[in-house]
Amino acid sequence: MLVEASDLEVYFPIKSGIIFDRTVGHVRAVDGVDLTIHRGETYGLVGESGCGKSTLGKAILNLEPPTAGSVVFDGTDIASLKGEDLRRERKRFQMVFQDPMSSLDPRQTVENLLLEGMRAHGLDTDKDATRARLRELMSSVGLPVAALSKYPHEFSGGQRQRIGIARALSVGPDLIVADEPVSALDVSIQAQVINLLQDLQDELGLTYLVVAHDLAVVRHISDRIGVMYLGGLVEESDGAELYDVPLHPYTRALMSAVPVPDPQVEDSREQILLTGDLPSPANPPSGCRFHTRCPWKQETLCDTERPQLRVVEVDGASASHRVACHYAEQVASGEIQPHQVEAVSVESGFTGPVDGPDAPPEAYVGV
Numbered sequence: 001m002l003v004e005a006s007d008l009e010v011y012f013p014i015k016s017g018i019i020f021d022r023t024v025g026h027v028r029a030v031d032g033v034d035l036t037i038h039r040g041e042t043y044g045l046v047g048e049s050g051c052g053k054s055t056l057g058k059a060i061l062n063l064e065p066p067t068a069g070s071v072v073f074d075g076t077d078i079a080s081l082k083g084e085d086l087r088r089e090r091k092r093f094q095m096v097f098q099d100p101m102s103s104l105d106p107r108q109t110v111e112n113l114l115l116e117g118m119r120a121h122g123l124d125t126d127k128d129a130t131r132a133r134l135r136e137l138m139s140s141v142g143l144p145v146a147a148l149s150k151y152p153h154e155f156s157g158g159q160r161q162r163i164g165i166a167r168a169l170s171v172g173p174d175l176i177v178a179d180e181p182v183s184a185l186d187v188s189i190q191a192q193v194i195n196l197l198q199d200l201q202d203e204l205g206l207t208y209l210v211v212a213h214d215l216a217v218v219r220h221i222s223d224r225i226g227v228m229y230l231g232g233l234v235e236e237s238d239g240a241e242l243y244d245v246p247l248h249p250y251t252r253a254l255m256s257a258v259p260v261p262d263p264q265v266e267d268s269r270e271q272i273l274l275t276g277d278l279p280s281p282a283n284p285p286s287g288c289r290f291h292t293r294c295p296w297k298q299e300t301l302c303d304t305e306r307p308q309l310r311v312v313e314v315d316g317a318s319a320s321h322r323v324a325c326h327y328a329e330q331v332a333s334g335e336i337q338p339h340q341v342e343a344v345s346v347e348s349g350f351t352g353p354v355d356g357p358d359a360p361p362e363a364y365v366g367v
Ligand SMILES: Nc1ncnc2c1ncn2[C@@H]1O[C@H](COP(=O)(O)OP(=O)(O)OP(=O)(O)O)[C@@H](O)[C@H]1O
Pocket: 012, 027, 028, 029, 047, 048, 049, 050, 051, 052, 053, 054, 055, 056, 213, 281
């Protein structure tokens, strides 16, 4: 195991007063997450915008200090590291950002951008070795050596993302957190960058945490997938299994929002429509965070008790499928069918069947 996050919380203070000197509340961006990432695997993290994916990724890299909980990286509690020890450990985990244009200094040549990290970690002391390393990095990400003397604006979006990846690789990391690595790119370029990430993983034995809102991207690349809702993980399993047997109503809703090209399949498959907006992480609902939008919410239990993320046995499936829903076992055994339950829209007060002609017009999944 390379990363073990336990009961991780990242709360951002909400300030008020003339000089913003009073804390009047907290945005609970990450609210009690237990997550492990195995060495050499790709862990995909999905969920709606604002559910806390990026903050969780940053907290794992120690770029966002946790409010509570711990992150153990290769046996070492990151929070306990200071000074030189922290600097040395830092080069083992790097981040690739969504928008390479804003993460790359436009006034620096590619060579300088790559040297920056190497310098910070004392990896540029031998001139010949450094030159060889720069050439090697260019070749690893499929760019010509001549690109070293150019500036970020001289490249296309896909090429800039390759530079961002080379930059992350320059210090020889074990873990890369890629935050929406292809969502700013044209669809035709996305596959090339995804393939590059996979080739590099095979070649260098890298471990990835890939944050994305696009289920198709995550499905293609991930060994395991975690689904996040309002600061917490609601479901986690092997990649294929999550798509074959999604157990949490939120995961099912995300799946049913992805269009299927075959009209026959599209018409016959389960449709779960979510109503209402994502509640504010500054004031999350009581009990199960999802109960205000859940098609099979039950009185009392769902709005009073937060369900634990626990292993749920699924016939013929692995023993590592975890779900945070009070009724996950009944869903797994087929006892509960979500579309037979009435949906309640918090915003409109709508009560009715979620997939019939009376479904609320504004029902959507906002991913
Ligand atoms: N530095 C910050 N200060 C205050 N609030 C923040 C900060 N960073 C994030 N947040 C809030 O924390 C919540 C989670 O944000 P985060 O960016 O982690 O979500 P996300 O799922 O990655 O969304 P997106 O895909 O839009 O980036 C949001 O409500 C966001 O506004």
